[in-house]
Amino acid sequence: MQRPLAAAADEVRGLLDARLVLVTGKGGTGKTTFSAALALLAAVRGRRVLLAEIDSQRPALAPVFGVEPRFQPQPVRDGLDISNLVWDEALQSFLAGLVPSRRVVRMILANRMVSRFIDFTPGSQEIVTLSALGDQVGRYDLVVADLPASGHAFSLLDITRSALGLFRSGPVRGRAEELRTLLGADSTRLALMALPEEMVVNETIETYERLCQFELISAAPVVFLNRATLPTLTDDERELLRRMSAVDQTPQQAEFLRAGRWENELEQGTAASQQRLDAMLPGTPVLVPPAQSGGRPKQAVGSVAAHLGRLVGVTRRELAWH
Amino acid sequence: MALTVDMEAWLSRTRLVVCVGAGGVGKTTTAASIGLAGAARGRKAMVLTIDPARRLANSLGLSGIGNAETRIDLTGLGLEAPGELWAMMLDSRSTFDSLIARVSPDEESRDRILGNRLYRHMADTFAGSQDYMATEKLYDIFASEKYDLIVLDTPPVKNALDFLESPGRLINFMDERVLQWFVKPADGETGRRFLMSTSTVVSRLLAYVFGKDFIDDLAVFFQDFQGLYKGFIARNDAVLALYRDPTTSFVTVTSPTESSLDVATFFQEELTRRELPRGGIVVNQVHCCDRTEHDAKDPLGAMAQELSVDLSPTTAPALLARLGMAHRRLRALREAEQAQTVNVRAAGAGGGFYQEVARLDGNVHDLAALSEVGRLLFSPADEL
Numbered sequence: 001m002q003r004p005l006a007a008a009a010d011e012v013r014g015l016l017d018a019r020l021v022l023v024t025g026k027g028g029t030g031k032t033t034f035s036a037a038l039a040l041l042a043a044v045r046g047r048r049v050l051l052a053e054i055d056s057q058r059p060a061l062a063p064v065f066g067v068e069p070r071f072q073p074q075p076v077r078d079g080l081d082i083s084n085l086v087w088d089e090a091l092q093s094f095l096a097g098l099v100p101s102r103r104v105v106r107m108i109l110a111n112r113m114v115s116r117f118i119d120f121t122p123g124s125q126e127i128v129t130l131s132a133l134g135d136q137v138g139r140y141d142l143v144v145a146d147l148p149a150s151g152h153a154f155s156l157l158d159i160t161r162s163a164l165g166l167f168r169s170g171p172v173r174g175r176a177e178e179l180r181t182l183l184g185a186d187s188t189r190l191a192l193m194a195l196p197e198e199m200v201v202n203e204t205i206e207t208y209e210r211l212c213q214f215e216l217i218s219a220a221p222v223v224f225l226n227r228a229t230l231p232t233l234t235d236d237e238r239e240l241l242r243r244m245s246a247v248d249q250t251p252q253q254a255e256f257l258r259a260g261r262w263e264n265e266l267e268q269g270t271a272a273s274q275q276r277l278d279a280m281l282p283g284t285p286v287l288v289p290p291a292q293s294g295g296r297p298k299q300a301v302g303s304v305a306a307h308l309g310r311l312v313g314v315t316r317r318e319l320a321w322h
Numbered sequence: 323m324a325l326t327v328d329m330e331a332w333l334s335r336t337r338l339v340v341c342v343g344a345g346g347v348g349k350t351t352t353a354a355s356i357g358l359a360g361a362a363r364g365r366k367a368m369v370l371t372i373d374p375a376r377r378l379a380n381s382l383g384l385s386g387i388g389n390a391e392t393r394i395d396l397t398g399l400g401l402e403a404p405g406e407l408w409a410m411m412l413d414s415r416s417t418f419d420s421l422i423a424r425v426s427p428d429e430e431s432r433d434r435i436l437g438n439r440l441y442r443h444m445a446d447t448f449a450g451s452q453d454y455m456a457t458e459k460l461y462d463i464f465a466s467e468k469y470d471l472i473v474l475d476t477p478p479v480k481n482a483l484d485f486l487e488s489p490g491r492l493i494n495f496m497d498e499r500v501l502q503w504f505v506k507p508a509d510g511e512t513g514r515r516f517l518m519s520t521s522t523v524v525s526r527l528l529a530y531v532f533g534k535d536f537i538d539d540l541a542v543f544f545q546d547f548q549g550l551y552k553g554f555i556a557r558n559d560a561v562l563a564l565y566r567d568p569t570t571s572f573v574t575v576t577s578p579t580e581s582s583l584d585v586a587t588f589f590q591e592e593l594t595r596r597e598l599p600r601g602g603i604v605v606n607q608v609h610c611c612d613r614t615e616h617d618a619k620d621p622l623g624a625m626a627q628e629l630s631v632d633l634s635p636t637t638a639p640a641l642l643a644r645l646g647m648a649h650r651r652l653r654a655l656r657e658a659e660q661a662q663t664v665n666v667r668a669a670g671a672g673g674g675f676y677q678e679v680a681r682l683d684g685n686v687h688d689l690a691a692l693s694e695v696g697r698l699l700f701s702p703a704d705e706l
Contacts, residue, residue, distance in 0.1 A: 026345055028345060104527075111524045151345075151477065168535035168536065169534065171533075233641075234637070236630075240626060240629060244622065244625055244629055252613060252621050253625070255610075255649065257622075259645060259651075259652040260644065260645045262609070
């Protein structure tokens, strides 16, 4: 029992000590909650952290911290800022970096042709958004980016590669090159969120393989198996459950047995997922138990942060925020 | 008490089902089970997926589905008068190429676009976004009239109904006035057209930011593309008309978790706003647990004793205690799920059926499990 926990602690420390952590996974795997928990933990450990949501039309991070979503980073507790990197404001800031006059920037942005051009030009939104993320990396000790679901996240990161074919010169190409270097750096880490379900595990492995195939990330990923249920039923108990499920039952009996099979399936699913992720990906998958939150996002973040904190020796009290 | 919706009647008047929803909510399973239900009722059904993952193949019990129309063998199901079930994965790159071929007035303009440097990169990038060409192939399949039921499994879109807007995005930009802005009247000597690169600050800046090479590529692309514009418009109008057709039905699929219900609520609002035909809401993977009594000893004590004589003596009491705790947790989960579905039901009011599909033991990856999902899906539903 000691060794797996020590390995999990090392994986978590690896992320806490990185400069940029990109968090992705299949939809519904708990990316946002995890990103917030990781950022919070890093801040408690004394790093200056930015937690960034990427072009989310439905910002989920700001409500967790009880603030209005904003592009400009805003502090939510000691050492922790949050930001929603929406692409239109990212564009404004991108242009402001290239064009000295604010008036000209405003003029460009007001031009109907420009908005159509950007809307149409493949990858321009993504480059500009990633660029805003890249801008923040130097300003904080750690930036945690809550990326979109894995399919979209892949397209987003892959833009740094395809843009090199599309734009043969100019500042956009320059940014794409810089971003590619940033993504490939050792201090940039990828956190992949998975759930103990066969299809989610398959997609997690596929995502990693695609990112490797296109050489988008070079540091090893850390896989988190979220909502993991640790095996507690003994072999005998499982056998008895199987026998009882096979005989005739009243509806009341059936309901208890269904509850038992549900729990057993969660345990078995966790064990199988853990084994497969361990075999297919570098590193050790880190198990995260279901958040004790009653469906409230803030409590969910606190619960996941507390679990990660236990692994690296941070107490729940240190993690409190208002 | 809510009114009841006859799901059979809904299916029989529907020719196109568009399944929308967040990722990981069983959208593909729902799409496949609607297709299978149609086939079981004698229809010739096609299930289209855009997802490169093997979900549809998995749930149909196949090892993979290609970009060609694949017929699914239904003989194992013992159906009385089966129709046909087909499946296909949409490959956006080849679809984009065939779209260009279709709207090109002649072979020469087609070849020029397909060979265009910018087009090749653009097609790749759009292919990466996956949803862009979904509607295109859908229309092809529909227009072929080979199927009387088509079910589209849409990709998990980040921002609502993006896939509906993607053809419009291209058209917006291809607007002839925009083309004129980028392309100058022909130069008599070479026949080439030039970008009005220095006429305004804006165009200078675009050239600066994106690189002059790109703007030059773009001018050539527009020049090549001009002849295709009318074809694009006609195509887009036809696709939009198909979505608004009364025999089309948008089904919002969700699981009973807060985040996916949020997305489903948003979809309901969007469908209403766009006046698209709403079929209803399917809530998948619902946990069933009706009773509030959590002590398993009374109902199951005797059975547990009897069946555990050869097992360790602590097995029966330990398992009974575990069953009680599991039941308590399952019940709490069920109550939370019921509370969480209130919003989506309100947002969907007047928009067809509300159907909860209980979670099955084990994964859905064969036709038998899929038809069990279909049985639950096609039992009478509440009216929204």
